[in-house]
Amino acid sequence: MKIRSSLSHSFCAQFFCGLVIAIVTLGLSSCGTRYYKFPQYPFANRPVPPSKLATRVLVSLTVNGTQGALQMLDANRDIRNSIFNPNSTFPISGYSSGYPNMIFNFPEQVIGYVYSNSDGSLTKVNYSTEAVAGSGGALPGKADSIAVPVSFSHVYAAVSSLGVLTVIDNTNGQTYYLNLPNVYRVAANSGDSVILAMVRNSNTLYRLVRLNQNQGFIPGAADCQPYNVPVWCALPVPDSSTSPSLDRPVGAYFSLDGTTAYVLNCGPECGGTTSSITMMPQGNLRVDSYPTSTPYPSPVTGSVPVPGGATAVLSDGTTLYISGQQLQPDGLFAGFLSTMDLSSNTITGQYSISDGNHTKMLFGDNNTLWIGSQGCATGERAKLNQNYNCLTRYDIGAKSTMVVPNVNPADPTSSVPYPNANENQFYYGDLTGLCWVQGWNKMYTAYGGQVHAFNTADGSEINNSQITVQGTALDVAFMDAATNAAN
Numbered sequence: 001m002k003i004r005s006s007l008s009h010s011f012c013a014q015f016f017c018g019l020v021i022a023i024v025t026l027g028l029s030s031c032g033t034r035y036y037k038f039p040q041y042p043f044a045n046r047p048v049p050p051s052k053l054a055t056r057v058l059v060s061l062t063v064n065g066t067q068g069a070l071q072m073l074d075a076n077r078d079i080r081n082s083i084f085n086p087n088s089t090f091p092i093s094g095y096s097s098g099y100p101n102m103i104f105n106f107p108e109q110v111i112g113y114v115y116s117n118s119d120g121s122l123t124k125v126n127y128s129t130e131a132v133a134g135s136g137g138a139l140p141g142k143a144d145s146i147a148v149p150v151s152f153s154h155v156y157a158a159v160s161s162l163g164v165l166t167v168i169d170n171t172n173g174q175t176y177y178l179n180l181p182n183v184y185r186v187a188a189n190s191g192d193s194v195i196l197a198m199v200r201n202s203n204t205l206y207r208l209v210r211l212n213q214n215q216g217f218i219p220g221a222a223d224c225q226p227y228n229v230p231v232w233c234a235l236p237v238p239d240s241s242t243s244p245s246l247d248r249p250v251g252a253y254f255s256l257d258g259t260t261a262y263v264l265n266c267g268p269e270c271g272g273t274t275s276s277i278t279m280m281p282q283g284n285l286r287v288d289s290y291p292t293s294t295p296y297p298s299p300v301t302g303s304v305p306v307p308g309g310a311t312a313v314l315s316d317g318t319t320l321y322i323s324g325q326q327l328q329p330d331g332l333f334a335g336f337l338s339t340m341d342l343s344s345n346t347i348t349g350q351y352s353i354s355d356g357n358h359t360k361m362l363f364g365d366n367n368t369l370w371i372g373s374q375g376c377a378t379g380e381r382a383k384l385n386q387n388y389n390c391l392t393r394y395d396i397g398a399k400s401t402m403v404v405p406n407v408n409p410a411d412p413t414s415s416v417p418y419p420n421a422n423e424n425q426f427y428y429g430d431l432t433g434l435c436w437v438q439g440w441n442k443m444y445t446a447y448g449g450q451v452h453a454f455n456t457a458d459g460s461e462i463n464n465s466q467i468t469v470q471g472t473a474l475d476v477a478f479m480d481a482a483t484n485a486a487n
Helices: 002-030
Strands: 056-062 068-074 100-106 111-116 121-126 131-138 145-147 154-159 164-169 174-179 183-188 195-199 205-210 223-225 232-237 249-254 260-265 276-281 302-305 312-315 319-327 333-341 346-352 357-364 368-374 391-395 400-404 431-437 442-447 450-455 472-478
Touching (some): 056 100, 056 431, 056 442, 068 100, 100 472, 145 183, 154 183, 164 205, 164 232, 183 249, 195 249, 249 312, 260 312, 302 346, 312 357, 319 368, 333 368, 333 391, 357 431, 368 431, 442 472
Antiparallel strands (some): 056 068, 056 472, 100 111, 154 164, 183 195, 195 205, 260 276, 276 302, 319 333, 357 368, 368 391, 391 400, 431 442, 442 450
């Protein structure tokens, strides 16, 4: 009996100890750090992606011009790999086009379109599955400019090498090619109701019209296709006869309220005379606005000269921010940011920024605006031995600009923080990609062929040693942005 009692007490003690250990272990494991976690109800009910990353920056890159890839970065931790495996990466499954130089980012719709200049392909990417979701349409050649309205009903592409404006019509599965020699820019409003096209070295602006069934050619059209049963026509947009202002148009901004189109006139920067903004009501430019005779009435309601140049534009609803270049007395161009008050349509400020061809403008955290350009090393700043890099941070409240990274070419001890492969001490190179990591006080860039990230608070650079990619970085996009405006 004593033996049985001893064994019984021993068993009870062991059982009790085991139970305590199990409870403690379970408690510790439940309280442990979950490095990749999502809330029970994710933002906007977006699916949890396979990577488990909640702050993804998509990078398009090429290895040698013919082999490309799409890679995701963890913009929360500023790393390219899983924290559990330093040798891992986060690729987009199924993508292989050679030179993906344009990302069209739609985080609200959890999708993106990627254009590759090596083969002219347009590919859809599903952000939920982090994989290719099929073709976005077939283009006849390499496109200079592409517009993808948020409805995805159409894709518009300017292909200057073939002299055609391409319309991929997803409503009927057809593709149309309108003959418009030297067309190289296209712009569409978010509602897909106004589509404008610009021709290189020309002062003529064109708009698209979609015809009703069995409707004939529109008089004065530059082209209608298909020829026998036309569906789309390209029409010239007449300038003001009394105060003409269209001067090498290169783009357009469409007001947030859907009323006005602001056409960018490049002027001297594109071989013209005067850079300006031309205003037109969007209603007169709609695809369902059909003129019945020629000459067409001019829709121009006014224009505003912009001495600082006009090649890119962005608005917060009250102010139009316009970037471009102004011709200097020595024959070189200098970059400027101009501000235009939309209530009075007057230029209220002009600020020195990076030189070069300005193509990127984005708002950022800390009340900032960021402006990117290409070809900055041949402008006025380089001649004057000033900082000639291609990215500018504009403090909207202080109305001050800073070229970043902050270097001084006149100082031999000054240097960019993280030199690219070219080992240039003062210059990163062209700014080809820009995205706002909303709410994280960061801007990610494709800068001189590599990924560089900056703090929006002061413009300082984040250590990029863990976010560089193998290859040449071409574009970036914040996949998990709250709105499409982040890219």
